[in-house]
Amino acid sequence: MDANIIETAVAIELECAGLYEVFAQRFAVRPEFVTFWRLYAEAERYHGATIRVHQMAFADRIAQEQLAATPAEMNELLAYIRERRARYEREAPTAAEALAIARHIEASSAELHGRTQFFQHLPEYAEFFEKMAEEDRAHREVLDTAVRKFGGDATTGV
Numbered sequence: 001m002d003a004n005i006i007e008t009a010v011a012i013e014l015e016c017a018g019l020y021e022v023f024a025q026r027f028a029v030r031p032e033f034v035t036f037w038r039l040y041a042e043a044e045r046y047h048g049a050t051i052r053v054h055q056m057a058f059a060d061r062i063a064q065e066q067l068a069a070t071p072a073e074m075n076e077l078l079a080y081i082r083e084r085r086a087r088y089e090r091e092a093p094t095a096a097e098a099l100a101i102a103r104h105i106e107a108s109s110a111e112l113h114g115r116t117q118f119f120q121h122l123p124e125y126a127e128f129f130e131k132m133a134e135e136d137r138a139h140r141e142v143l144d145t146a147v148r149k150f151g152g153d154a155t156t157g158v
Contacts, residue, residue: 006055008074013048015078016105017041019085023102026092033095033150040102043139047132054128077108095150103143106136 024037
């Protein structure tokens with residue numbers, strides 16, 4: 001498989017972590033929200049590390065042409081995250097905006113993970129890929145809980 005796919009996937013996770021750290025800084029007056037964003041950032045760094053570890057196991061066993069998700073789509077998501085990070089390093093989002101952006105990123109990332117369908121090409125890793133899909137779903141649930149707790153509407157505002 002093209003190493004670019006893996007490197008871009010790792011970059012997406014790490015850029016998300018950076019964006020969520022920016023959100024933590026922007027909400028410094030709300031300690032509970034700061035903790036939420038820092039924990040969320042740590043989860044994204046963990047995802048990046050997990051992808052990198054599994055890269056060693058399967059990266060050379062799948063050709064790029066076998067995957068439905070394209071490097072261009074992945075780069076588009078990465079650019080979106082980078083643009084949001086740069087924007088919110090300059091200006092503060094509302095709680096609703098931050099949560100909506102995170103939810104949009106999680107949904108986009110999960111959709112790309114689903115479309116790569118690694119499990120079809122590497123059935124011996126199906127359990128691992130299902131676990132990642134479950135973590136994506138869990139992240140969306142955490143965001144929905146945060147919307148109820150911290151206010152806002154996480155379905156709009158992207």
